[in-house]
Amino acid sequence: MNRRDVLKGIAAAGIGGALVFQGLDKFGVEAADMVPTSKRLPAKHWGMVIDVSKFQTEEDFRKVADACHSYHNVPAIDDPKEEVKWIWADDFEHTFAELESKYLSEEIKKMQFPVLCNHCEEPPCVRVCPTQATFKRPDGIVAMDYHRCIGCRFCMASCPYGARSFNFFDPRPYIAQVNPELPTRTKGVVEKCNLCAERIDKGLVPVCVEASGGAIIFGDLDDPQSEVRKALRENFAIRRKVELGTGPNIYYIFGGGGAGA
Template sequence: MKTTRRDFLKVAGVTALGMAAGAGSALAYSKGAYLPHYEHMAPGHEHLTAKRWGMVIDTRAFHGEEDFAPLIAACHKEHNVPTIPGKQDVKWLWTDSFHAAFPHNHQEFLAERVHHSRYLLLCNHCDNPPCVRVCPTKATFKREDGIVMMDMHRCIGCRFCMAGCPYGSRSFNFQDPRPFLAEENPAYPTRMKGVVEKCTFCTERLAEGKMPACVEASEGKIVFGDLGDPDSEIRHILAENFTLRRKPDLGTSPSVFYII
């Protein structure tokens, strides 16, 4: 049977479409295998939802590193965050001084407690995140519920997001972090050399109907909820307490608040 040029092009087109679909499926599987914290993956039946997730940290309830330690340990254990002594500082949750955390809020007559306290720091999940704008591969993106995410598969290690983040909330893996895990959590993926990572507001736990690990470990010192719901607990707390946000004058609109 004689095959015309038109027939050949039709067959080639169908074949190309089939190969593209197969490649797309393979890519989706690869991403899906990496964990349930990607936006396209279906959450569980008891998943928690919000218009815009936010957090309030009551700094008055923390009196020293011993109060922060269980929260940091819970976060880092949950997400396989390594401890690499003398090498590099990979962190999702950490503490720092008032002047480092709130450099734009210096006041001459601050209370001694405020001056000398430590403050719990993490990704601020900004409503206007500069890290998203500067990422050339869209490896970092903001979900509809306000959570700023990292897709490790798309990250090329350029670290533009780290330069764009005014909060120092991102860490780069200069070497393979896996050998430095004291105890691996098999439910959460480990990372590899050459990618950036950060707090995700525990999207994998929200998908299972659970609060973020640090919130659960805080025993009431941290409140997590829907900033988009005027009747939510977090909105009532914000209405009743004076709070600060980190570097709000930069226009990023952070979703993490601190009761001082």
């Protein structure tokens, strides 16, 4: 899928009218209200590097997804048409569709990759949201204010990564144990990974990073001395659908060369 196809898809979904809101301050009231604390992790440009070689078993994926979903009160809904997910596993064909080749090895075809919101530098979801329920923070995190979400799903149609989920019904009965520190969502609201912004503001790393045992590296992409920059210098890396111009900030490393896309 090229950029023209994406734009056609957005137009077909009736999003064109929502683009009039592009002129609004994309950080919105919510971003202005997020006052840094003395504990807040300092960074100008948050990003992640996922070491694919360390995700070998189903358990490697499950422990990361379970930690994320449990912490953020993500409902466990079995129906794939109605499921809500912040981080999940997918194969090469669906993760890196633009890199698909008929000569791809069977080993690569069978590999699973952790996927989540890419917290893009130019997030299309922010541009199309008519209420500023989705906004980009100064540190690069694409966050959400669920109280502002009207469930129009323009953001879902505009996201080329399928990183957003819609609550078709009340999600609370599908949460085994509610984390009282964070809100639950309601019917008719979209949700996605927020890069654990609330933890970062307290001086903590994202839950998935903590649970991954070193498989996910997190840090400031603008800092040449950060662990993420070191990983990108020392390994071959790719990102998802970079040709769309969204500027994804989630990198995947395989080892054995310099940084790629």
